[in-house]
Structure formats: C-alpha cells, structure tokens
Amino acid sequence: MSQHSSEAVLLRTWPFHESDLMISLFTREAGKLRGVAKAALKSRKRFGGALEPMTCLRANYTQLPRQDLVRFESFEPVVSPLAQPVDYLRAAALALYAEVLEAVLPEHDPHDAIFRLTPAVLAETQVGRCWMPITYFSLWITRLSGWLPDIDRCTVCAERLSAGGFFHAAWDGLTCSIHRREGSGTLDPDSIVLALRMLREPVSTMGEPWPRDRARDLRRFLWRTLERHIEHHLRAADALLQLGG
Numbered sequence: 454m455s456q457h458s459s460e461a462v463l464l465r466t467w468p469f470h471e472s473d474l475m476i477s478l479f480t481r482e483a484g485k486l487r488g489v490a491k492a493a494l495k496s497r498k499r500f501g502g503a504l505e506p507m508t509c510l511r512a513n514y515t516q517l518p519r520q521d522l523v524r525f526e527s528f529e530p531v532v533s534p535l536a537q538p539v540d541y542l543r544a545a546a547l548a549l550y551a552e553v554l555e556a557v558l559p560e561h562d563p564h565d566a567i568f569r570l571t572p573a574v575l576a577e578t579q580v581g582r583c584w585m586p587i588t589y590f591s592l593w594i595t596r597l598s599g600w601l602p603d604i605d606r607c608t609v610c611a612e613r614l615s616a617g618g619f620f621h622a623a624w625d626g627l628t629c630s631i632h633r634r635e636g637s638g639t640l641d642p643d644s645i646v647l648a649l650r651m652l653r654e655p656v657s658t659m660g661e662p663w664p665r666d667r668a669r670d671l672r673r674f675l676w677r678t679l680e681r682h683i684e685h686h687l688r689a690a691d692a693l694l695q696l697g698g
Contacts, residue, residue, distance in 0.1 A: 454517055456514070456526075461512040462571050463528075464555045466493075466504055475502070476525055477555055478512055481568045485558040488514060488523035503528035505535055506551040509572050521560065526693055538580045546583045550574065550687035553611055556683040566597050573656050574599040582662035584698060589656045591675040592648055598680050601675075601685060602626035611676060617642040621673045622681065627674075648694050665697040672698060 454620070459480040469475040472494040478486050493500045503510045509532040515524045536549050550571065558564065570593050576584040595601045601609050608626035618627030619637035627640055647668055650658065676690045 454515055456513070456515050457482070458511060458513045460568075461510055461528075462554075462568075462575075463503065463508045467507060474579055476504075478525070479554055479558060479568065479571070480563075481565065482511060482563060484562040484564060485560050485690070486523050487521070487560065488525050490525040493525075496614055498625075498628050499527040500525075502533060502621075503530040503556075504579050505532045505533060506520060507547045507575060508532070532575070534575070534643050540580050542592050542693075543578060543580050545689055545692040545696065546570060546587050547575075547661060549587065549687065550578075552687055552689045553590075553594055557679070564597070567594065570597070570684070573594065576658050577659075580676060584667065585659050585698050586656060586662040586667045587693065587698065588663075588672050588675075589659065592680070595675050595678050595679050596652065599683065600625055604652075605645050606694075607632055614640075614645055615642065618645065620677065621630075622677050625678060625681075634642055636675065638677075640670050640674055644668050647671065658691050668670065669698060 455601055457546065460481040461480040463476065465477040466474045466478055467562045469489055472492045472574070474490045476488060476490050480486055490500060490571055493504065509530060511529040513526045515526060544697040574586045574590045602625055604627065605614050606612065607614060607629040609632040612629050614627055614629060618629065618640045619633040619642055620627055621634045621637045624634065628634065648671055676687055680687055
C-alpha cells in the first residue's frame with residue numbers, strides 16, 4: 454500500500470454504495486485516476502466543498518499494488534467553480550471541459566501540458582466571457598491529443614489556406630477548395646488566423662470577451678474532430694450549440 458498526495462481536478466462523481474462515491478480525478482502526478490471515496494456524502498471534513506466537477510484540489514489517496522482503483526482519503530479544495538457566479542453558459546462550459554477530459558485522458562498516464570491548460574482555462578471561464586476559453590480549450594486539447602494537423606495548410610496538397618478551409622466529419626484537418634469533400638463545413642480565414650494566434654499565446658493574453666458568433670465555425674470543427682476520435686457524442690457541446698455557439 455502506498456500513500457500519495459497530488460494536485461488534481463475533479464472530473465466526475467457517481468454513487469457507489471450508500472454514502473460512498475466513485476470519483477474520476479485528473480491528477481498532475483499520475484494522470485486520470487478512478488477510485489472510491491468512503492462516506493464522501495457524509496464527511497464534510499474530508500471532502501466538503503470539493504465534490505463539484507472541475508474543482509481544483511489537492512487529493513490524498515491510497516493505492517494498493519496491482520489494483521486500478523485507488524482509495525481517496527480526503528480532498529483539500531483549492532479553487533471551486535462555485536466560488537464565482539454561474540449562469541447556464543458557464544455551467545455548459547464547465548461541463549464541456551469535464552466531459553472532454555474524461556473521454557480524452559487515458560488512466561494512469563500523466564499529461565502535464567493538459568494539466569497546465571486546465572486551470573488556466575478555468576480561470577478565464579467567467580460569466581460574460583466564456584466563448585474565448587471554450588474555443589481555446591477545444592483547440593489545445595485537440596492539438597495536445599495529436600488530432601490537429603497544421604491548421605493553415607491543406608492536408609492533401611499542403612497549400613496554405615489563405616482563403617479559408619473546409620472540414621469533414623470523417624477526416625482530420627482542413628482541405629483547400631480543390632480537395633474539398635462533399636458535405637464539408639467551412640472554416641473562415643479569420644478563424645484560421647485566430648487559431649494560429651491561440652496556438653502561440655497563453656489564454657490569459659487573448660483579450661476582451663468574445664461575442665458568441667466569433668470563431669463559431671472553429672469550435673464546430675474542433676468538436677467534430679474530438680467526437681470522431683473519442684467515439685463519443687459531446688452532450689455539453691449540444692448545450693453550447695443551443696446557446697448559439
């Protein structure tokens with residue numbers, strides 16, 4: 454038996470037995486972990502204030518040899534998403550982050566770049582300024598997962614996409630007008646320029662809140678790419694689409 458303590462982000466909880474919870478946690482040192490938190494629904498001292506999805510916390514847990522599930526002993530909340538006002542858009546954004554991370558991350562496989570991305574995006578996801586961090590997260594999680602070819606070049610002929618590009622639900626990356634496939638969506642040249650900027654700059658420098666129609670085509674391209682690779686329909690993306698995103 455070994456004891457561990459790690460920075461973490463809570464992804465999901467679900468009932469396990471009586472007052473116990475099964476929890477999925479993204480830790481910095483060990484990647485995604487799943488385990489049981491005994492009496493979590495009763496113990497405010499050990500877990501209170503740290504059971505909401507996308508809570509940044511310090512997790513203390515025990516791991517037995519040759520067992521995939523860990524035992525969570527206690528959580529110490531660092532930043533709760535409920536510490537700031539929540540509206541429907543912000544709630545949908547937080548749900549998207551949790552759903553994508555749960556689907557993308559393999560278990561017991563640390564990914565420091567994705568871990569650093571997560572709290573940075575969470576800090577920017579506030580009421581009245583959600584569309585930028587949603588787009589930034591969607592772009593970078595696709596890139597860091599290895600599913601985003603050069604976004605400014607055709608994946609067939611490698612020509613630069615100065616006039617915009619086209620994306621298809623069955624293929625990664627973008628194509629030029631010559632190699633456009635039937636049923637493709639369109640990515641505006643301004644969205645390509647914006648994506649290149651996001652790939653160069655930290656999320657904290659991206660400026661003022663965006664209107665919901667800015668980079669809408671980029672988000673839809675990225676969500677299609679994610680859904681194809683994780684083989685899972687993103688329910689939170691549906692909620693965002695209903696809000697005009």
